[in-house]
Amino acid sequence: MNGRDALSIAVLLPDVLGTYSDAGNAVVLAQRARWRGLDADIVPVLADDTPPAGCDIYLLGGGEDTAQVFAVDWLAGHRDVLGAMSGSAVTFAVCAGLQILGTTLIDGSGYSRDGLGLLDLSTAPARARAVGELVSECDVPGVGLLTGFENHRGTTTLGPDARPLGKVCSGIGNGAPHPGGAVDGAVQGDIVATYMHGPALARNPALADHLLWRATGAPFDDADMPDVPDLPALRRTYLAATGRIRATPRAARPGRR
Amino acid sequence: MPQSVTEAVGSTPTRPSPRRQGLWLRGAVRAGVAASSISRNVGLGAGAIIGGRVTMALAPSALAGLAAGRQVVLVTGTNGKTTTAHLLAAALRTVGPVAHNATGANMPDGAVAALMADPAAPVAVLEVDELHLADVADAVAPAVIVVLNLTRDQLDRGSEVRSVAAAVSAALAAHPDTVVVANADDPMVVWAVGATARVVWVAAGSRWTGDANACPRCGGTVHRDRGGGAWRCGCGLTRPVPDWTAGSASTVTGGRVIALPLRLPGSFNVGNAAVATATATALGLDPDVAAAAMSTTSEVAGRYAMTTLHGRRARMLLAKNPAGWAETLHLLGEHPVLLAVNAREADGRDSSWLWDVPFENLVSRHVVASGERAADLGVRLTYAGIDHTTVPDPIAALDALPPGPVDVAANYTAFHRIRRRIDTERGSAE
Ligand SMILES: [Zn+2]
Numbered sequence: 001m002n003g004r005d006a007l008s009i010a011v012l013l014p015d016v017l018g019t020y021s022d023a024g025n026a027v028v029l030a031q032r033a034r035w036r037g038l039d040a041d042i043v044p045v046l047a048d049d050t051p052p053a054g055c056d057i058y059l060l061g062g063g064e065d066t067a068q069v070f071a072v073d074w075l076a077g078h079r080d081v082l083g084a085m086s087g088s089a090v091t092f093a094v095c096a097g098l099q100i101l102g103t104t105l106i107d108g109s110g111y112s113r114d115g116l117g118l119l120d121l122s123t124a125p126a127r128a129r130a131v132g133e134l135v136s137e138c139d140v141p142g143v144g145l146l147t148g149f150e151n152h153r154g155t156t157t158l159g160p161d162a163r164p165l166g167k168v169c170s171g172i173g174n175g176a177p178h179p180g181g182a183v184d185g186a187v188q189g190d191i192v193a194t195y196m197h198g199p200a201l202a203r204n205p206a207l208a209d210h211l212l213w214r215a216t217g218a219p220f221d222d223a224d225m226p227d228v229p230d231l232p233a234l235r236r237t238y239l240a241a242t243g244r245i246r247a248t249p250r251a252a253r254p255g256r257r
Numbered sequence: 258m259p260q261s262v263t264e265a266v267g268s269t270p271t272r273p274s275p276r277r278q279g280l281w282l283r284g285a286v287r288a289g290v291a292a293s294s295i296s297r298n299v300g301l302g303a304g305a306i307i308g309g310r311v312t313m314a315l316a317p318s319a320l321a322g323l324a325a326g327r328q329v330v331l332v333t334g335t336n337g338k339t340t341t342a343h344l345l346a347a348a349l350r351t352v353g354p355v356a357h358n359a360t361g362a363n364m365p366d367g368a369v370a371a372l373m374a375d376p377a378a379p380v381a382v383l384e385v386d387e388l389h390l391a392d393v394a395d396a397v398a399p400a401v402i403v404v405l406n407l408t409r410d411q412l413d414r415g416s417e418v419r420s421v422a423a424a425v426s427a428a429l430a431a432h433p434d435t436v437v438v439a440n441a442d443d444p445m446v447v448w449a450v451g452a453t454a455r456v457v458w459v460a461a462g463s464r465w466t467g468d469a470n471a472c473p474r475c476g477g478t479v480h481r482d483r484g485g486g487a488w489r490c491g492c493g494l495t496r497p498v499p500d501w502t503a504g505s506a507s508t509v510t511g512g513r514v515i516a517l518p519l520r521l522p523g524s525f526n527v528g529n530a531a532v533a534t535a536t537a538t539a540l541g542l543d544p545d546v547a548a549a550a551m552s553t554t555s556e557v558a559g560r561y562a563m564t565t566l567h568g569r570r571a572r573m574l575l576a577k578n579p580a581g582w583a584e585t586l587h588l589l590g591e592h593p594v595l596l597a598v599n600a601r602e603a604d605g606r607d608s609s610w611l612w613d614v615p616f617e618n619l620v621s622r623h624v625v626a627s628g629e630r631a632a633d634l635g636v637r638l639t640y641a642g643i644d645h646t647t648v649p650d651p652i653a654a655l656d657a658l659p660p661g662p663v664d665v666a667a668n669y670t671a672f673h674r675i676r677r678r679i680d681t682e683r684g685s686a687e
Contacts (some may be wrong), residue, residue, distance in 0.1 A: 015478060016471045021579075024612025024640075031640050047478040064417045066476035132606070149607040197609045202636055230626070230635030230647050237632060 006039035007215060010055040012081075013063075013071055015046045020151065022061025022094045024199035028208050029057060036220045053080035056215045057090045060097025062152075062197060065107060068096045075100070075116055086118045090215040091191040094200060095152050098186060098193035099123045102156070119186050119193060120159030126175050129153045133238060134173055134196055136166030136184045143206045145169070146184075147238040148196020156195075162186040165194050190214055203234065320365060323372035324397035327356070329381045330536060331394060333425065334405025334446070336581045337529045338363060338384040340521065341405060343557045344533040346382040348547035349540070354378035361558045365393055387421050391428035394435070402429060403438045403536055405529070406463060407445040408580040409610070419473050422449040429453050438536045440528075441499045442486055448473040448494060459508075459535045460486050460499035461528035503531035508548075510535070515544045520555040525584040559676055566652070566679050568660035571595070575672045577604070579613040585666050586618050593658040594619060596638075597628035597651050597667035597675060604669050608633045616641040627654035628671040651675045652682060 011026045023044075030040035045051045047070070058081070063071065075082060085091045085101075093101050102115040104122035115122075134150040146166050155175040158164060164178065165185030173184030173195055185194035192211065194200055201208035205228065213219055330349075332342045339361040346357040356375035358367045363384045372381060385393045387407070394402065407422045426449040429437055439450045441458040450456055472479050475492035482488065486502075489495035501510045505524070508515050508531035517530045530551055537547035556562040560575045572592075576585040600608045608630050616638055624645040626634040635647040648654035651674065655663065667675055 016476070018471075018613075021609040021612040024609070024637075027612070027640050031642075063471075064419055066419070066473075067471050070471070070476035149609055151607065197607065199609060199612050202612065202640065228636055228639050230632040230639065233632035233647075234636050237630075 006041050007033050007057070007212075008041050008043055008052075008055040009057045009059065010043045010045050010052065011059050011061075012045050012051065013047055013067075013074065014044050014061070016067045016070055016074075017061040017063035017096060020062035020095065020197045022059065022097070022197060022199050025059050025061075025092060025094070025201040025208075028199065028201040028205070029059075029212060032205065032208055033212055035225055036222070037224070038216070038220075047074060051078050051081045053078075053084045055084065055089060057092065057211065058085050060091070060093040060101070062095035062097065064096075068100055068105065069113070071096070072100045072105070072113070072116060082116060082118065085191065086189060089190065090211055091118075091193075092201070092211055093119075093191065093193040094197060095150075095195055098195065099154055099156065101191065101193060103159070108153070118191055119188050120161035121156050121174075121186050122159070123154040123156045126153050126155040130172035130175060130195070132171060134171030134184060135169040135239060136171075136173060136196075137169055138166040138204075138207065139164060139187070140207070140210055143204070143210055145235075145239055146194070146196060146200065146207060147203045147235065148194065148198040148200045150184075150195045151197065152195055154195075156186075158183070158186055162188045165192060203238065205231065318396070320369050320372070320393065320396040323369060323376070324381065327372075327379055327381050327397075328540070329383060329397040329399045330401045330403065330540070331390065331397070331399045332382065332384045332403040332405070333387050333390045334403070334440070335387065335408045335410045335578065336584070337405045337525065337532075340526060340557045340560070341403065341529040341533050342382050342384040343554055344530050344551040345403075345536055347554050348533060348537040348542060348550045349380050349382065351546055351550045352542065353380065356381040356383075358383055359558060363389075365389055365396075368393055368397075387425055390425055391431065394428050394432055399432065399435050401436045401438060401536055401539060402432070403532060404429075404440065404446050404450060405461070405532060406440055406443045406580070407449060408443075408578065409613075410578040410605070418445060422446075422473055425449040426451055436539050438532060438539060440532065441497050442488075444479050444488060444490070444494060444496075445473050447497060456497070457501070457535050457539055458497045458499045459528075459532050460496075460502040461532050462486070462503050462524060501531055501535045503528045508534055508544075510538075510544070513544075515548050517548050518552045520552060521557070521561055523584060523588045525587075559672070564676075564679055564683075566682055567656055569655050569658060569663045570661065571655065571663045571665045571679070573672065573676065574664060574666040575669065576666055577669050579610050582610075582614040582666075586615060589619070589622070589664050589666070590662075591622070592662045592664050593623035593625070595625050595627055595651070595654050595658060595663055595665045595667075596634060597654070597665070597671035598626075598630040598634045599628050599668060599671040599674070600630045600633075601670045604671070611637040616643055619643050623658060625654045625657050627651045628667065652678050655679075 009026050009029050011023050014023050026042045030042050033040040100115050101119040102121040103117050105115050106112045106124040108125050131151045134148050136146045138146050157176040164183030165187050168182035168184050332338050346355045349355045356371050356378040358371035363386045368383045409418055422445045436455045437453050438457045440446045440461045442460050442463040472490040474494045479488050479490050487496050501508055507517050534544050534547050538544045562573050564571050574585050576582040600606050626645050626647045631647050631649040638645045648657050
């Protein structure tokens with residue numbers, strides 16, 4: 001935790017990439033840390049701010065085309081933050097956030113531009129927009145089924161250095177052909193990315209806890225952890241469609257790499 | 258003062274009058290009226306929309322024919338369409354009959370139904386869904402188009418805010434002679450209005466900036482003055498000088514103060530009333546007369562209405578998206594609160610928006626979470642630190658609150674379901 005008392009969670013460009021409520025992921029991470037007795041600060045980083053490079057967790061959300069272009073240029077101008085995102089910190093990126101961290105972005109008019117290159121993936125426009133519920137079986141051991149709402153027009157192909165976040169049970173996800181079947185998202189080092197809004201960490205607390213453990217380096221003692229009383233009903237609602245309802249699993253410890 | 262709205266505006270487009278419409282259209286209208294009464298009789302509910310659909314199917318240009326010879330005002334925008342259209346219709350009725358889609362049926366078939374219902378009214382006030390503005394405007398050749406605000410609403414249907422704004426922009430560009438009354442405080446609206454020739458700018462206010470910080474023109478940051486309403490972006494997009502400015506219970510134009518003694522709550526509705534006053538004035542009404550007429554409106558298609566069930570006096574509030582919820586939470590007093598959320602087609606299937614609503618402000622209230630997405634709402638409330646109970650059935654949720662005043666805030670289909678359920682319960686109790 002960078003030697004401080006409080007976990008710091010940076011929400012990058014909520015004013016630019018705030019279209020799909022992904023800042024809710026920060027609220028979930030902060031509350032789950034606090035419920036375990038760990039202080040947490042949410043640091044919104046607006047376009048006019050100089051982003052702090054020493055945060056524990058960086059969050060990137062979804063946004064529209066012009067916002068993506070802006071976000072790539074903005075992050076490219078803050079190399080120290082990019083260094084932290086691919087180094088000491090944990091990064092969770094959703095939708096446009098996933099796309100801009102890749103190597104290549106091709107927009108609707110066929111124009112190709114470089115992404116930030118932190119994830120080995122490239123994104124091209126899909127024929128049709130993917131809009132609807134997305135369920136995947138997470139590849140992170142113990143996390144279980146993930147649920148989220150996807151709304152994007154990207155087809156994302158993973159390169160050899162990026163692994164998928166999960167296998168798609170229903171919905172589209174990355175959209176590009178993948179050996180063994182459709183996948184969603186990407187994991188590379190301490191960067192986790194997905195097409196799931198929802199926000200994803202509210203619907204999938206096991207993934208939230210996995211990110212927290214990666215950021216703090218140690219599992220929590222969960223004796224005092226309060227319930228989120230409505231969560232089982234929420235997960236039943238969204239997982240029912242797949243016929244693969246499962247009680248919320250305890251979060252997995254992060255794999256040591 | 259002019260004798261009629263038509264006379265005041267003057268440049269009535271020359272079109273055949275309703276009386277001279279062809280037989281094909283009159284037949285279509287009759288079939289639509291029949292279907293409308295059938296759907297009401299068998300309890301299908303929104304008879305207005307079904308009647309309109311039949312007419313559209315039988316006569317695709319029914320809308321153009323029905324609008325011919327009338328002065329039509331179209332009201333569009335994400336939030337406040339129904340309220341603004343009601344206030345404007347109340348003002349224009351001081352001059353003569355007004356056709357109006359009062360139930361909020363804002364697709365083209367709803368417009369057809371409203372015009373069918375009042376075939377002799379020389380003036381029509383039609384609220385129109387943003388994505389249908391172009392089609393309806395092309396059909397009715399409107400005298401005025403009102404653009405209130407453009408924020409996020411049902412992203413899974415309308416896709417992105419900016420593309421909705423682009424659709425509105427194209428619709429306005431196709432009608433260069435139409436007067437546009439638009440909100441100067443919303444950068445997305447200002448971008449959409451663009452270089453339209455005849456604009457009346459109203460500083461109607463905008464508490465919601467969640468979608469509007471990114472400049473719609475260049476993607477950069479829109480800078481807002483603290484306290485003042487001015488805003489600008491480095492690319493040059495900036496707030497136009499307003500012709501009208503909404504105050505706390507009044508609106509000002511050219512140094513003249515028009516009192517707005519509304520019976521609807523909230524600064525958002527003062528903004529809506531300022532827009533309606535500016536629009537009525539553009540049509541030739543005296544602004545004080547228009548404002549006085551608006552002060553009689555106390556509910557809008559069931560919104561803000563008071564209803565009593567099982568000893569709970571419920572004030573009914575509708576909120577459809579983060580901007581609307583932010584405004585609605587602002588209206589709540591200290592009473593217990595029933596929140597209800599659905600995620601049907603008309604609501605938008607994606608309930609992510611719950612995370613953009615500042616439910617943290619409900620702290621210390623007695624809160625019940627209800628509706629078909631009560632669990633999503635409940636999870637959001639827990640993370641916001643709001644104690645609550647979760648009761649998906651809205652009547653059971655109402656009963657879970659203590660007798661006395663209750664504020665009911667619900668999104669679109671949840672709102673209408675609660676109203677129907679309360680009506681049914683009250684009916685069976687009599
Ligand atoms: Zn700009």
